[in-house]
Amino acid sequence: MSADQLVQGLIGGLAIGCIYSLIALGITIIIRATEILHFAQGEIMMIGAMAGLSALWMVDLPFVLVLIVGMLGGGLAAVLIELSIYRTLRKLRVPLINVIIATLGVSIILQNVARLVWGSEPLRYPPLFRSRGVEIGGFAVSPQLIWIVVLGFAMMALLQLFFRYTRLGIAMQAAAQDPDAARLMGVSVKRTTTYTFVVAGVMAGAAGVLLGSLFFASFNMGFLIGIKAFVAATLGGLGSLSGAMLGGLAFGLIETFSGVLISTAYKDAVGMVVLIAILLLAPSGIFIRPGRRI
Amino acid sequence: MTALLRTKQLTCRFGGLIAVSNVDLSVEAGDVHGLIGPNGAGKTTFLNLVSGHIRQTSGTIHFNGQNLGSKSPHLRAAAGIRRTFQNLRLFREMTAIENVMVGLHANTRSDVFPSLLRTGAQRQEEKEIADRAREALDFVGLLPSANAIAGGLPYGHQRLLEIARALVAKPKLMLADEPAAGLNGAEARELVGLIQRIQASGVTVMLVEHHMEVVMRACNHITVLNYGRKLADGSPADIRDHSGVIEAYLGTKTVYARHCRRNPAEAQYAPH
Amino acid sequence: MQPAIRLLVLASLAVAPLIQTNTYWQHVFGVALIGAILALGLQLLVGMAGLLSLGQAAFYGIGAYISAALTMRFGVPFILAFLIAGVVTAITSLLLVPIVKLPSSSLAVATLGFNIIVYLILLNEDWATGGSFGLLDVPPPHIFGYELTTERDVYFLCLAVLVLVYLGLDRLVHSRFGRALRAISQDEDAARACGISIIRYKSKCFLVAAFTAGLAGSLYAHHARYLNPNDFTFNKSIEILIMVVVGGLGSLPGAVMGAIVIVLMPEFLRSSGELRLILFGFLVVVLMGVSRGGLAGLAPLLTQRMARLRSSASAKSAEPGEIKS
Ligand SMILES: Nc1ncnc2c1ncn2[C@@H]1O[C@H](COP(=O)(O)OP(=O)(O)OP(=O)(O)O)[C@@H](O)[C@H]1O
Ligand SMILES: [Mg+2]
Numbered sequence: 001m002s003a004d005q006l007v008q009g010l011i012g013g014l015a016i017g018c019i020y021s022l023i024a025l026g027i028t029i030i031i032r033a034t035e036i037l038h039f040a041q042g043e044i045m046m047i048g049a050m051a052g053l054s055a056l057w058m059v060d061l062p063f064v065l066v067l068i069v070g071m072l073g074g075g076l077a078a079v080l081i082e083l084s085i086y087r088t089l090r091k092l093r094v095p096l097i098n099v100i101i102a103t104l105g106v107s108i109i110l111q112n113v114a115r116l117v118w119g120s121e122p123l124r125y126p127p128l129f130r131s132r133g134v135e136i137g138g139f140a141v142s143p144q145l146i147w148i149v150v151l152g153f154a155m156m157a158l159l160q161l162f163f164r165y166t167r168l169g170i171a172m173q174a175a176a177q178d179p180d181a182a183r184l185m186g187v188s189v190k191r192t193t194t195y196t197f198v199v200a201g202v203m204a205g206a207a208g209v210l211l212g213s214l215f216f217a218s219f220n221m222g223f224l225i226g227i228k229a230f231v232a233a234t235l236g237g238l239g240s241l242s243g244a245m246l247g248g249l250a251f252g253l254i255e256t257f258s259g260v261l262i263s264t265a266y267k268d269a270v271g272m273v274v275l276i277a278i279l280l281l282a283p284s285g286i287f288i289r290p291g292r293r294i
Numbered sequence: 295m296t297a298l299l300r301t302k303q304l305t306c307r308f309g310g311l312i313a314v315s316n317v318d319l320s321v322e323a324g325d326v327h328g329l330i331g332p333n334g335a336g337k338t339t340f341l342n343l344v345s346g347h348i349r350q351t352s353g354t355i356h357f358n359g360q361n362l363g364s365k366s367p368h369l370r371a372a373a374g375i376r377r378t379f380q381n382l383r384l385f386r387e388m389t390a391i392e393n394v395m396v397g398l399h400a401n402t403r404s405d406v407f408p409s410l411l412r413t414g415a416q417r418q419e420e421k422e423i424a425d426r427a428r429e430a431l432d433f434v435g436l437l438p439s440a441n442a443i444a445g446g447l448p449y450g451h452q453r454l455l456e457i458a459r460a461l462v463a464k465p466k467l468m469l470a471d472e473p474a475a476g477l478n479g480a481e482a483r484e485l486v487g488l489i490q491r492i493q494a495s496g497v498t499v500m501l502v503e504h505h506m507e508v509v510m511r512a513c514n515h516i517t518v519l520n521y522g523r524k525l526a527d528g529s530p531a532d533i534r535d536h537s538g539v540i541e542a543y544l545g546t547k548t549v550y551a552r553h554c555r556r557n558p559a560e561a562q563y564a565p566h
Numbered sequence: 567m568q569p570a571i572r573l574l575v576l577a578s579l580a581v582a583p584l585i586q587t588n589t590y591w592q593h594v595f596g597v598a599l600i601g602a603i604l605a606l607g608l609q610l611l612v613g614m615a616g617l618l619s620l621g622q623a624a625f626y627g628i629g630a631y632i633s634a635a636l637t638m639r640f641g642v643p644f645i646l647a648f649l650i651a652g653v654v655t656a657i658t659s660l661l662l663v664p665i666v667k668l669p670s671s672s673l674a675v676a677t678l679g680f681n682i683i684v685y686l687i688l689l690n691e692d693w694a695t696g697g698s699f700g701l702l703d704v705p706p707p708h709i710f711g712y713e714l715t716t717e718r719d720v721y722f723l724c725l726a727v728l729v730l731v732y733l734g735l736d737r738l739v740h741s742r743f744g745r746a747l748r749a750i751s752q753d754e755d756a757a758r759a760c761g762i763s764i765i766r767y768k769s770k771c772f773l774v775a776a777f778t779a780g781l782a783g784s785l786y787a788h789h790a791r792y793l794n795p796n797d798f799t800f801n802k803s804i805e806i807l808i809m810v811v812v813g814g815l816g817s818l819p820g821a822v823m824g825a826i827v828i829v830l831m832p833e834f835l836r837s838s839g840e841l842r843l844i845l846f847g848f849l850v851v852v853l854m855g856v857s858r859g860g861l862a863g864l865a866p867l868l869t870q871r872m873a874r875l876r877s878s879a880s881a882k883s884a885e886p887g888e889i890k891s
Contacts, residue, residue, distance in 0.1 A: 094855060097815065098855075101808055101854050102850065102855070104808060105850035108850070109843075109851070112847065227678065234672055238671055272682050272683050273679075276665060276680075279668055280664055280665065280668075368762055368764075371760060376759065379759075383756040385748065385752040385757075388749070388752065392748075395742075396762075399746055401761075406770060406774065420742070423742070463760075
């Protein structure tokens with residue numbers, strides 16, 4: 001592998017890894033708050049991508065504003081679904097597996113609504129950046145990738161700050177860790193759960209715009225990416241924020257480099273083999289939690 | 295008499311905490327051997343080590359003359375060590391009799407193919423399993439509830455069902471973890487009778503219990519643990535008079551009373 | 567009551583292709599039966615042993631390609647190819663032995679990974695699988711000298727296999743093996759204390775489920791007569807899981823009903839055009855809300871309602887009579 005390939009792979013892998021991380025973070029906070037494996041998270045990302053693109057069609061916006069539109073789109077989709085479907089299911093006290101299957105139903109609904117609205121052809125984002133490469137240490141790197149990495153990391157940093165320093169963020173953390181204790185402290189767990197879906201939706205919406213700008217937007221872009229983000233979250237140990245972040249980045253890098261080094265055809269397979277190996281060595285992901293008592 | 299179970303320098307650490315510390319203990323065949331001590335003394339951990347659900351940090355366990363080493367729990371069960379759990383661990387969605395039938399798993403053989411083909415031997419075995427399960431239910435007095443869902447049984451019956459599930463396999467050694475927890479006075483007295491009948495049927499019992507009346511009446515031999523260490527060992531009379539035990543464990547009358555009156559809900563949801 | 571319902575379902579399955587003579591529908595019915603076989607296998611894993619597997623389509627694909635390759639390349643008779651497909655698929659499930667001990671959500675993701683790996687092999691190893699073009703002209707099933715060429719004949723073959731698989735699994739569920747699986751799903755520590763080897767039984771459960779999926783795959787190969795890797799993606803695995811949960815976790819008749827509903831519903835909704843899949847998704851969500859036990863739980867729910875309605879109706883009609891006497 002040449003030095004150029006190494007740098008390209010690193011930047012490309014980090015960029016796609018950031019996108020996985022953003023979705024995996026959403027998946028993780030939802031699991032922590034509700035134990036739901038949210039299979040529709042990829043579709044929420046797709047809605048974010050579509051929202052950003054639709055805004056661009058109407059007005060010529062700078063990239064950061066497109067990103068914000070995408071985040072709003074993702075957050076809005078998430079809150080609508082949470083209020084209309086998941087909250088109702090929780091109220092009916094159906095078993096967890098029913099809710100999980102319902103998220104698959106939601107994913108089917110979102111895909112096909114998007115197909116009705118935006119058609120079934122992949123839609124290209126208009127070029128948002130100068131196509132000329134940026135020089136970094138003598139290597140030409142696409143400015144788009146750099147933007148994705150910078151914005152992706154900024155989003156994740158903001159999320160950390162949100163959970164650490166805002167009242168709402170702290171309340172959400174508390175409610176996820178110990179709902180009963182949080183209730184005693186006056187936290188409305190019902191509300192923090194809804195906010196959890198909103199925050200997860202916002203992150204996924206951002207990921208959608210970043211991914212759409214890199215390739216294209218289409219009604220079925222979400223499912224596979226959502227599944228891969230799941231794998232990334234598992235890689236980092238389901239339920240840990242930093243685990244989801246690192247897991248996403250690691251998965252992006254593994255995928256990119258195995259595409260370069262091994263074969264493009266089997267790059268997804270390599271990611272899965274690594275995943276299975278890690279699960280075998282550390283069954284609860286990279287971050288180990290204390291064992292259950294008998 | 296030879297010792298059925300013998301531990302040497304048995305030790306178990308959880309991080310910095312030493313839950314069981316250099317315990318030498320032997321259980322004679324045919325005895326009801328009590329294991330008592332204050333909360334957190336390491337009694338449950340000791341049973342977990344013997345049943346194989348937790349691995350020891352160091353020390354050895356010999357059962358029936360064999361070193362158990364790092365044998366897995368299912369092999370120990372097959373070798374004749376059965377147990378009940380402190381916080382009821384039934385197969386809650388199965389019926390009472392099905393729970394007991396699972397208890398015979400290690401003593402029966404027919405697997406995928408015989409079950410698919412319904413061979414004569416398989417049907418014969420299923421019949422034996424059902425008969426023996428019914429017998430065990432009858433032994434603990436639960437036969438009338440045979441087809442009730444286990445999770446819906448009254449608390450005391452669930453405790454008895456766990457005992458039946460362990461007994462059905464005619465084990466050499468039964469480890470019982472606080473079978474009297476949450477029982478009322480009458481039920482506890484019945485339990486003493488049951489333990490005596492179990493002993494009479496040839497099963498050696500290791501009984502972890504806070505209920506002093508049950509311990510004193512049912513056990514021939516008692517070991518006291520405190521902070522993971524063996525504090526005393528002897529007949530019920532010896533233990534009753536042992537000054538260290540009284541200090542560490544019985545201490546004041548209030549401690550004794552508290553243990554007797556542990557309420558069922560607390561016992562059920564306590565982590566161990 | 568229960569056996570009567572089962573006979574009724576069987577009877578209606580037996581007459582379905584005789585009433586509906588349109589070959590397209592007969593083909594779809596066949597696909598539904600194959601789906602039912604797949605769902606039964608997964609029911610053993612998810613509903614009985616509590617093992618959340620998202621890789622069932624991998625075994626389905628392995629069985630399909632093995633059966634097609636054996637008959638097309640080596641001229642192996644269908645019956646033999648069918649059985650070999652089941653057995654070899656079962657053997658490949660031994661690859662999962664190291665991961666069976668993973669906790670539920672990790673196991674789901676790991677089996678999904680397995681599915682993706684198998685899919686990529688089917689897609690990229692052109693020399694064996696025909697790659698993305700797939701395998702064309704898989705021969706129709708031959709049985710004892712008869713060639714089953716019509717959709718109806720193949721349908722009855724599928725029905726026969728479905729009945730056998732159902733009976734087999736029903737026996738397994740009500741045996742020492744089935745009890746051990748249910749025990750594991752409810753409390754692993756207690757199961758071990760009863761002498762059950764967790765890893766061995768979980769592995770055996772995968773083995774049986776993979777065997778049934780292999781059989782289903784073989785049927786599919788000779789029913790569709792064309793194989794493409796895209797039929798065996800994790801989307802298919804998820805579809806099978808939806809069948810099982812929609813039908814009702816832990817119920818074998820539920821798995822059959824779930825599969826039939828999930829395969830036929832999009833066909834029935836075809837008239838609603840573009841809204842078809844939206845409606846389908848919606849129905850899945852609604853069903854998950856109204857019945858905890860899926861379709862299998864819906865039946866007792868409905869009979870309860872009916873009984874309550876009837877008793878309140880008869881109570882009302884009884885009142886005047888009582889006043890008279
Ligand atoms: N799996 C575990 N991990 C960490 N610490 C443990 C574990 N199991 C037990 N402990 C600790 O080991 C010590 C002994 O616990 P154990 O359950 O054996 O006590 P016990 O004598 O059974 O008490 P009790 O009468 O309350 O049941 C306790 O301090 C407990 O917190
Ligand atoms: Mg204890």
